Amino acid sequence: MNNFWTTVSHTAGRRLKSKTFIWSTVIVMILIIGLINLNTILNGFADSDDSLETVAVIDETEGEASFGELLDSYEEGAFEYIHYTDGSLEDAVEAAENKDYDFVLSLQGSTTTLEAEFLSEGNDFTTAQQVNQDVQRVKEAVATNELDLNEEELALIYSPITFNEQSLTEGGDVRTEAEHMQAYWMVYALVFAIYIIVLTLGTMIATEVATEKSSRVMELIVSSVNPVTQMLGKITGIALVGVVNLGGLAIAAYIGFMISGEENFIQMIFNDGIEVSLLLYALLFIFLGYFVYGGVAAMLGALVSRAEEANQAIQPLIIVAMMAFFISLVGLNTPDSTFIQVLSYVPFFTPQLLFLRIGMGTVPVWEIAVIVSILAISAVLINVLAARVYRGGVLMYGKFSLKNGLKQALTISKKES
């Protein structure tokens, strides 16, 4: 037990103290803070005067109502509309070219056949959209006015209906759209997180083992520590590195939101954003998934002789993780399909797919219990097998070949009674 913690602290300490780790974490943290505040930063570059952009309105419509006047007095929009009465469209365009106005809007037709032409420079398509909305609003006001509708009648038209969802079966579970979207993003995040964890931490574990082998220090170490203890110590140590890394990113996100003045967003996440049970499931699946993939990564790392070969050795594992990732993306839209259901029993896919099923669909409790048990048992079995291979693999040198390597490692480590 003592040697286990010595190994954990050695593995984690060496990584955490390395300049590469510190700088990459710091840089990613800065990136995150920057991304969250991207809007503020971009606005900082834009011209700083905060007066509204102006739109010259040429009103050539027929009918009683003057759209030009109404837009001029319209104050809700993001623009200042000015009824241009000093000349024709050409004059207005010329004025805009002289920077008297930012945009020009020309209106023609009647209330029923209203046509708007928007003249602008640049490529911000949202401007036209907003102008379109503003004109639409004003048109609605004019139309209701012409139809002579009063407030009550207006309210009648626009009041929302009450829409409730109920399960078909008694006690069944139905998700509201908000819950659905939230689950969608959580599943997406978790699936992505597991993929990244396997990619980075799995590679780290394999490289760590392969490095000790290639420097030949391994034989000295396994003469002091049981290889199984050492392997689990390494997996745990790398997990700690991962936790520190993720912790750093979380802190960066927090700082980022504090700076951007969106603390409310964080409160929202913690108060009513995240379903606690879903969060617990996520942690459980990350934990079990880490040991399934980590065990295999350590095993593969033990089969190579040189650190450079670690990436090659771990390739099959990354492909499996990638498959799980893409299957999950497909499954997000069909969580209850038989395909996803069956695959969720496969230990390498369970963390992603079962979480997806729990998050996006409905899974009976007994089934969750069964699949999680399979996953947990597999995690143990995989680590037992990995330990056997590891024990032989660390004493083995030569060209890397997955099949022969496995066979040879098992021969060397053969338990004899």
Next chain:
Amino acid sequence: MTLVIENVKKRFGDQMAVDGISVQVEKGDMFGMLGSNGAGKTTTFRMILGLIDPTEGLVTWEGKPLSYKRTNLIGYLPEERGLYPKLSVKEQIIYLMRLKGMKKADIIKDLRDWLERFQVPEYENKKIEELSKGNQQKIQFIAAVLHKPELLILDEPFSGLDPVNSDMLKNAVLRLQEEGTTIVFSSHQMANVEKLCEDLIMLKKGKAVLQGNLRNIKRSYNMKRIHIRADYELDFLKNLDGILDLEVTKDGGIIKVENEQVAETIFKRVADKGFVRKFEIEEPSLHDIFIDKAGENDNE
């Protein structure tokens, strides 16, 4: 009896790496294990250390099998040297010795003593990759002995060392033995084995071809070496039965013969031929025995 290896066999697939060897080493003894490459020395060491299980047989230390609970009793210098290239001498010795259950303060204190003894105290905070190969080996040796093991296993401890460092290491090993450490070591350098150990085993293809006390082995070994000085050529002896090797020198020669009878025949022949200035029968050197035994024809 401290270290007992009882009829140990190890099979890898259909290949016998070690095929039934038995060894007993008394406490405080220095035991030599000889054999050419692939004879099964390293596999035997790994079985002593418990890194691999014997297919048959048993290895015990003071009556009990060695397990990971007792690794602090053992020191090991592997044939393939290896330390963390990026860590400083101090950092890695601390890590390796903490695995042996030592406390950090004791480790640092003992490390300084050893660096002092090897006359390299300035290396404490140097990275391994900055050291020369010979100096890396000193650190490797320290990593094997700092925790004062009762059983020390040295796999080819002298390979790659210059004469000065080799002597320094030899003295350190002898001192450890004086302090009561039981030492098992392998070497290709027969001179070192002759100087250091009393008992030895010689392996070939996993089997013991020779085993016992070094002096007895040499005395009872049939093969002899004859030094002759004479005023005539010794070539005429070439075709005599029982001659293993004939090395002609300026004023005579060195002849390796199968046994003493052959020596007598040779004596008669040279006496018939003329005056003999010197005729001496020597016990074979370990080197001769090694070549004789380990180099034997493989067609058995």
